[in-house]
Amino acid sequence: MPRNSPTEQEWSSYAKELGLRMQRFRTRKNLSQERVANDAGLSRNTYQKFEKGESMPGTPANPSLRNVMAIAQVLGVTLDELVPTPWPDLQGR
Numbered sequence: 001m002p003r004n005s006p007t008e009q010e011w012s013s014y015a016k017e018l019g020l021r022m023q024r025f026r027t028r029k030n031l032s033q034e035r036v037a038n039d040a041g042l043s044r045n046t047y048q049k050f051e052k053g054e055s056m057p058g059t060p061a062n063p064s065l066r067n068v069m070a071i072a073q074v075l076g077v078t079l080d081e082l083v084p085t086p087w088p089d090l091q092g093r
Contacts (some may be wrong), residue, residue, distance in 0.1 A: 004015060004018075006093075007052065007061070007088070007089065007090060008081055009063075010088035010089065010090075011060050011088055011090070012053070012060040013058040013082060013088070014060075014087070014088045015053040015054070015061045016052075016054075016060075017053070017054030017084040018050070018053065018061075018063075018068075018082070018083065018084055019050055019051040019052055019053035019061065020051075020053075021048060021062035021084060022036075022051050022075070022082070023051045025075040025076075025077055026051075026075060026083065029064070029075060029076065031074075031075075033047050033048055033051065036071065036074050039074040040071045040073070040074045041068065041070055042067060042070070043070075046067075048070075049061055050063050050067070050071070059086075068082065068083065
């Protein structure tokens with residue numbers, strides 16, 4: 001997938017929206033980033049990157065399904081509640 005392609009831009013926006021949802025659910029539960037990260041088996045730094053939607057500046061986050069599921073469980077929400085819709089078109093058509 002070429003950098004800055006429409007698909008890459010869509011994924012970047014999607015990763016940021018996922019991060020915002022994580023943050024909203026976390027603050028509603030009055031949990032710290034450190035607590036969510038620890039309970040999900042992640043480092044605080046990794047979880048912070050997920051909330052920002054970036055793995056490095058300019059590079060969208062791409063958490064594994066396992067990590068997203070663990071975070072959802074800690075936050076007490078379903079994947080349907082946590083994962084934004086519609087999903088981005090990752091086939092790049």
